[in-house]
Amino acid sequence: MTVTEVTISDVRAAAERIAGYVVRTPLLPAPWAPGDLWLKAESLQPMGAFKLRGATNAVHLLDPSVRSRGLLSHSSGNHGQAIAWAAREVGIPATIVMPAAAATIKVEAVRALGADVVLVPNDERESTVDALRLERGAAVIHPFDDVRVISGQGTLALEILDDLSEIDTVLVPVGGGGLISGVGVAVKAVSPSTRVIGVEPELAADARESLSSGRLISWDPSLTYRTIADGTRAPQLGKITFPLIQETVDEIVTVTEEEILAAVATTIRRARLVAEPSGVLSVAAYLADPGRFGRSVAVLSGGNIDSGVLKHALTV
Structure with a gap:
């Protein structure tokens, strides 16, 4: 597989397809940070995360006859909310398998959007989706390893490049x-x-290891589940996403749990934006070493933070 799995034409078509269904989020300067930092505030999407882009694109690409049988996916939270939101917009049922x-x-938010939630042990998420697909004939939208989802997520980069020139x-x-x-x-x-440049927690650094070694490496969930950044606990990259990352990503860096929590607090206090631990990884990386990145855009990918985590971040 090569970068031709997803092209710039796919991303531009997705941008036209999802216009009017997702928010064109602001690119905000961060004058409180050293150097030249800007924040792409995807936390301001109506369901609180960038995932709405990919979910909306995928749903609208489904044949109506397939779509009418309902949607299935698995998710730790934000993708599930995005699928539930997109399904509600077109009036079809959705079931989300969650750990x-x-x-x-996040579980309550998915239910509030009208989707059914099936809670299972983490290692049974995909097998449960497969069983439900066979039973119901519903369409499955993978949370990340799907060209329709990937194309939709890429639309936020078009907005960044349209709003700011000469980005390092x-x-x-x-x-x-x-x-x-x-x-x-x-x-x-x-x-x-x-x-x-990608950013992931030190405690779930399978992507960095995969990119540096040139082969797809999986981490046991008992390791990835140590991180507070719940959106990064997938044990490995996808069979589609990994080759694309090899083709287009320059580097993957890691941040500590302490740096993640500090970035949550800083983003709230200085940028007045609420971000969850997974969503603030890019800010954490920039603040850990601002001198190396030049003029930077940090994607603030989500804001659906647990109240206990929020309290902890603001008191450490």
């Missing part, structure tokens, strides 16, 4: 790789000299 350890706020670095949180692979395709097509 039993998912943040309560775009910093992107990494979980399963759907966001950074879409961003990488768009950035390298439009501004090839701009670096695309």
